[in-house]
Amino acid sequence: MNSIILRIGSRYVVGILLLFSIYMLLRGHNEPGGGFIGGLIGATGFVLYAIGCGTADARAALRIMPQTIAMAGLGIALVAGLAAAAFGDALFTGQWLFIGAEGDDKGLPLSTVLVFDIGVYLVVFGAILTLVFAMEEEI
Amino acid sequence: MTNDEPSRRSGNGFAGVVPVLISGAIFVFFLTLVPQISAGDVLRWSYDWVPSLGIKLSFLVDGLSLTFSLLISGIGTLVLLYSNTYLAGHVQYARFALFLTSFMLAMLGLVLADNLIGLFVFWELTTITSYLLIGFGHETTKGRRSALQALFVTGAGALALLAGLILLGISAGTFEISEILAKGDEIRAHEMYLPILILLLAGAFTKSAQFPFHFWLPNAMAAPTPVSAFLHSATMVKAGVYLLARMHPAFSGTDVWLWTLTIFGAVTAVFASFLALRQTDLKQALAYTTLMALGTLTLFLGQTSSYAITAFVTFLIVHSLYKAALFLVVGCIDHATGTREAEILGGLGRVMPVTAIAAAIAALSMAGFPPFLGFIGKELKYAGALAVASEPVFVAGAVLLANALMLAVAGVVAFRPFWRKTDSELPRTPREAPWQMLAGPVLLAAAGAIFGINPDLLQVPLVNPTVATFLGDPTDAKELKLWAGVNLPLFLSIATFVLGLLIYVIHRPLRNLLIRADNAAPNFDRGWDAFLSGLKAFAWWQTKYLQSGVLRQYIFITFATVLVGLGGTMLVRGIGNVLPDLTGIALRNWAVVALITVGTLIAATTRSRIAAVAALGVVGIGVALIFIIFSAPDVAITQLLVETLIVVLVAVAMLRLPFLDAQGESDHRPWDAVLAIGVGGVVTLTLLAVLATPLDLRLTEYFEVTSWPEAFGRNIVNVILVDFRALDTFGEIAVVVIASLSAYALLRTTAKEKSE
Amino acid sequence: MEALLAIAIGALVAAAVYLMLARNVLRFIFGLVLISNAANLIIFTGGRLTEGVPPLIPEGANLPAADAANALPQALVLTAIVIGFGLFAFALVLIFRAYTTLGTLNSEEMRVAEPKGDPLL
């Protein structure tokens, strides 16, 4: 696996896949996609990176332990749900902020629902990497 | 021979003194109630314990409960005083005293309770505390065995009793004993009378060690002697008798009652007296005479005549007094000499004169000599026996034989050790017991003498009100008197003396005979061992087959349950017409299904790992195609990604795993195939039936309508996931996080162990 | 089509059960993958099938097409797939680990927790 092409190539692939995964995440509310699919695609990038450059490198590139990312994602998703409390709503009630909304055009929607989906993304991303890294190191 | 090694160190501190004071105070308290009760009053106190279930903690002081309470607290005080010296300095004395005091309180609660369930609660408390007391010598196998035996036998009876009490409560419409007793006719006529009676008797007979449940009692002598004195004179074993006495007004008077009690009582009395004579250990001999007394008491409770009841009450008191005294005497002997073996002991009269005198008085009362209370008791017994209308000869004969044997045993226990000449070496040089240990035997023996000489002291305060509890009227009690004139009971008494003395004279050859007979007879104690090992073997056998440790079997049973459960329900309840309609399906769809099916078949049958993984991949892709065809793009993408990951993970794992089958090993399993096809078939049938029902689309329609206007999303599936059913998704990601953490933990602990 | 799928699901279940009953626990895992697919398809089919109209609301519209597919079972299946994956991943690692510590994949030889001939007390 010590091919230079693979090593350099995988770096680019990581970048491209990460961008694509974020695209999938953000469009999820209106078209096929979403946090889970996004997280999986993002994780795939790092899995390829780990295959190309070894898990040690991949871990270093990630900086944070993947299980910490996953757990933090769970926390973020939970906070997104809890945010409703500030507005006197029940748990997981979506809170929306439409930036620049005019009439029918809803502008740029920011919502706790999106934050929740980001949590999902991080959980999937972190969990898959936790699993794959550990398995690769073991085998 | 001694189980409880008496210690010469002294002082148990508070643990020694406080219980004596408590029980003494209780005794005095009950004494102060005597005038009121003998005047015909009944005291009642009640607390709503569990009103939802109709259970009250109610207590009743009447003649019967007062008599019992006085015996319990009085003897309890003396026993506690005695124990403090007997077990002086024992490391576990505090626990001992605690258990003994708790036992006494439980026993008091039992006899005072006026609620069926309240009574049962105290009943079981005596079971627990006596378990702990009998197991005082817990470091020996014998001690533990005896404790368990007592617990198990009486516990079994208690469960029957519980069922009986509940049924009685349901039938009578109340759990208050005094209310039930007032409904005697109703209960005797109730269709549940017989079952209830049998259940109550099961409880009473096990607790009171009636034949054939008697075997636990002699083993219970593993307890320290003061415990035996207490449990087997006035308390534990009398609980069963108390229950019968308490229920007497409601249950007696039927043939079943009469004959069950009479026969069990008589058999127990005679059988136990013979066994008593067979023993050479003084304590064991006393234990069997306790059985005899219990049998006699039960016998009398079978009757309803005032003679029988008076006899019951008198003998109850007599027995408690002399039996406690004699047990304590045996304890003194044991304490002083280090043995209880009748064939070794002798000549103690000179070194232990006070003990000897107390023993003599108690024994004379036991043997039924005048002027002691025992004599009056015996006379009344004969009178009572003769009052049995149908079979006086049988009953009187049984009583006569038992009494004669008892006289002989009294001689063995209380006369020979003191006055026989012997050359045997004693384990210790005997000396007179200290006063704390003499107080009990002396006072109890003296009471027997005083009440004998002046029976009026007992008649009005205790006997009459107690008889009144049975018969409703204190004047029904027969008069207690030493000289009742020349009558049949007197002749029977004389016959008893003659026969008893005769048996005493020949008791040693007779004993050898009895030992041989006993050894030949079926042994209940060994039966117990057989029962236990049989139970264990059965448990072991059934567990071996069910919980076999073989995973395949577990899974097989589980799926077999599915097949039988679902298939059976289909057959019994029917699911309607489920003929599949396979018309009009596009070729493309047939192809996808064929792909899935082929993949499935290969996965199920192949012996190659690579083929299996590839087949799984094919199935996964086929399922994803289904999702694509049937308008589920999100699901399809997810399915494809997940299937890819699964295949990758399996492939990675397989780098280290062995081949599917060992060389030459066949994995052809026809029965598994039958089960598998059965389960598959049941699932298909159920699904077909479900598809034949109409589907209500309310939920989906709501989501379609609100998804964009209210939840601001055009991908309805995603909106459901992150908004309508966000809680599901949250749970789902929690599963993912934890799955990865768990898998990580699994892998990491491997690494740790390898490096170690 | 639902009926055909019902039969295919039955086949999936049958194969899965057969695999799960095998001695080799790796086969159990294969069976698990199949039966999870079967369960997901049961939910999906239970919500009835619609060809070619995904539950998406087109730009400018407030409602999806009138004959759009049932969205709810799709969401449920999605959740179930992910959960199933989590469970599967753990089970796979567990079996892997079982092999490295117990030295076998044969469930009949896995007798550490419930040893043969446990002594009677």
Next chain:
Amino acid sequence: MSWTLTLPLVLPFLTAVAAFLLRANPAGRWVSVVGSALLLIAAGSLMLETLRAGVVVGQMGNWPAPFGITLVADLLSAIMVVITAITALAVSVYALADIDRRMEMLGYHALFNVLIAGVVGAFLTGDLFNLYVWFEVMLISSFGLLILGGRKEQIDGGIKYVTLNLVSTILFLSGIGLLYGMTGTLNLADLSLAVEEVENKGLLTVVAVMFMIAFGVKAALFPLFFWLPAAYHTPAFSVSAVFAGLLTKVGVYALIRMFTLVFDHDIGFTHEILLWVAALTMITGVLGAAAQSDFRKILSFHIVSQIGYMILGLALYTPLALVGAVFYLVHHIVVKANLFLIAGIAQRLTGSTELSRIGGLYKSAPLLAVLFLIPAFSLAGFPPLSGFWAKYVLVQATLEVEAWILAGVALAVGLLTIYSMTKIWAEAFWKKHPEGIDPTPDKLDGPTRAALLLPVGFLATLTIIIGFFPQPFVALAEASAAQLLDPTAYVTAVLGGSE
């Protein structure tokens, strides 16, 4: 407001996240304790709210029922949540001394708290698919906890536990699919109305049996209990205590919920099956225990046996019987968790849980002996401890419907329970230690001793309180049983409360 309802679910998750992120910090281990204490407070206020309002309902995301996910607490749910919080608190204190650093670094506290969250979620949810999700949350955390430590028998037991539970999961999921396919709804209250509309009652019964089997595995009913005795004696003691207390009870809870609220259309068939299953469960469990000679294995088999009692209560389906079932649930969680905790202390002091290899605790550790006697005799049904009332109510309920054989079974199983408990007592406590070890607790340092004994004492005290003052608990169980038998209030609260 729905937050009293939501907090008991949210708190353990927050605790889990916090405990995991702080896992390298020595203070991290206290997060669990604090979290459990807060959970107990939250659960208590939910209980009060439920007592006041009857049924507390929260529509998650403000979407009305039956469209969104509804959380519901009737009395049974509230009781279960409180008892879960109590168990969690006791076990998390115990874990301070029981769980080593390595297990903490691998995420013990996160796993534990997510487990609790899953349990609470299962008790509170009013949605069938959501119930499935909480079952899975619970299941996967239990997998993790079970193998944490990684000893051989843990892996072996884990394989059996995991495989059989996965089978149950798949059954549950398929059942949901089928039920949805017939009714078009997932909300439990809505389901209870929708099933009445289903014309094919035979099919409905088939699906009901499917749920019965799926939950039967979770609850460890005959003949589906194998995973339990195969695994419960293997993990850390804290873990087996919380498993013993809670996991099977979730299965029992689910059975009670589904077979009072949804599947009550064919009681003569479904509940009759349950009746005989209950009897067989009691018998096989108790005989299994009689065959064992290991502290924890005996206790494990007894769980099976006592699940039978609870199911008996459900199956009889009379008000009194359900009172018995609910009371038994509560009593059993407290007592069983405690006994497993005690087994852990006994193992620490004597070096093993194998009864033939231990002893001497009565002499050297009298406090522990008392603390053991309380739950042990309670389990065996001795008055006046909690188990007596549980048994009493069930026996009376059985006798009232003149089910003589079942009453006999219930009583006889009680006797055999006594046998097993005294076996432990005689061997571990009364007998001398065979190797002459003096199992004195003095050899543990002060904080360890406190962490181990405090929760045990706390649970034992609870057992005594329930035993001596049963009235409030019985009354609560009565009210709860009344709600179960007549779910109108539940249904209107869920469906009507949203408008």
